[in-house]
Amino acid sequence: MNTPEDAAPPAVLEAQDVAVHYGGVKAVDGFGLKLEAGRICGILGPNGSGKSTFLAAVTRLVPLTRGRLMLDGEEYHNTPAASLAHRGVARTFQTVRLLPDLTVLENIQLGADLRAGGGGVKQWFRRTAVPEAVEEAIERTGLGAVRSARPGELSYGMARRVEIARALATRPRVLLLDEPTAGMNQAERREVSQLMQKLRDEGLTQLLVEHDVPMMVDTCDRLVAMKSGELVTEGAPAEVVRDPAVQEAYLGKRGRNHA
Ligand SMILES: Nc1ncnc2c1ncn2[C@@H]1O[C@H](COP(=O)(O)OP(=O)(O)O)[C@@H](O)[C@H]1O
Ligand SMILES: [Mg+2]
Structure with missing residues (x-):
């Protein structure tokens, strides 16, 4: 009975085997994750690995090629995007979209x-x-x-x-943030990280997509690494960033480009 599974908080939002194909482009191809109640999950992955498309799929802005989406264990993949706010799901976009x-x-x-x-x-x-x-x-x-x-x-x-x-x-009960600190300076990034942690402590479940690896390790309770629309590895942030597959797929490349 007392497996580690039982000790984890319940999944507020869960995506299983999600695929989004645009013709021959497999933007997301069998990726999934669980957002545990009151925790911050981060997605790490190089540009073009399907992070934003996955967020669009989860928020019903693009149709699924296949996969399951669940809120509190109940399938919602027929719920229109506009209705998701009522269900407590909110998001920000990778680019600023203000009127x-x-x-x-x-x-x-x-x-x-x-x-x-x-x-x-x-x-x-x-x-x-x-x-x-x-x-x-x-x-x-x-x-x-x-x-x-x-x-x-x-x-x-x-x-x-x-x-x-x-x-x-x-x-919201669930907040999905797509590169919220892109274009911010270090101090502003730290503020966003602190805000997210404060919201987490108040019980908000969050998903964060960011490239700033130290910030991801500081902010997230769990990291999921993605490449070419697929899962590379997942687990505790410090372990995930040390994983050789992640280093090769992501850190090595960015290390050269963004040192
Ligand atoms: N509407 C679309 N039509 C065709 N290809 C797309 C579309 N949106 C994204 N893609 C492709 O899907 C892949 C993943 O893109 P994206 O989800 O934006 O990645 P990330 O957010 O990780 O940088 C890329 O190869 C991108 O060019
Ligand atoms: Mg993106």
């Missing part, structure tokens, strides 16, 4: 409206009070001072923070 004519506050508010399932832009134009979830997201991400600014006036690092705040404003 340039809206303020920081309004961009984040759209996130909250998504969860409420309301009329989006129309709904918040009629609203006077700022929802608590929005205030909370602004405070947590340290965006209070720029709440009335437009995205174009922000540094890249700040704009990326707005993306995270918008996802948090949906009050």
Whole structure:
């Protein structure tokens, strides 16, 4: 009865044998992972290994060629992407996707409206009070001072923070982050890592895609290495980054290019 399996927290989200093929391109080809409750799982892999496509598959933005997706043990691969926010799944994208004519506050508010399932832009134009979830997201991400600014006036690092705040404003149970610190300086990266760890301590289940290996080791409870759409290895972060297959597939290459 008391196997190590039993000791692991339950899987909030699980993907099994996921494949996404674009014609002959096997972007993801039999990859899967479990997101355990209240833990941070990281995906490490070279560019083009299928990380973003996997996130798109899990968030129902691209159709599966094959595979199973489960939330709390229940299959959801027919749930439309728009309904996933109601189920507590939120994500950020690899590139900043903010509405340039809206303020920081309004961009984040759209996130909250998504969860409420309301009329989006129309709904918040009629609203006077700022929802608590929005205030909370602004405070947590340290965006209070720029709440009335437009995205174009922000540094890249700040704009990326707005993306995270918008996802948090949906009050997710599961947060998926695709390279949230790309373009950030070291101090900003550390802040994002600390924010993720704080959210983890409050119980939020997270999936992080990042290239910054030391940050991944510091931030994640578990790492999954991916290459050519497939699993290379998974386990404790320090072990995964020492794995010769990971060193060869990922670290060696980046070591040369990004030393
Ligand atoms: N819409 C698409 N059509 C065709 N090929 C795609 C599409 N999206 C991604 N790919 C290909 O799938 C592979 C994985 O891409 P991606 O998931 O973006 O990798 P990563 O996020 O790990 O850098 C790449 O070879 C990429 O060119
Ligand atoms: Mg990507």
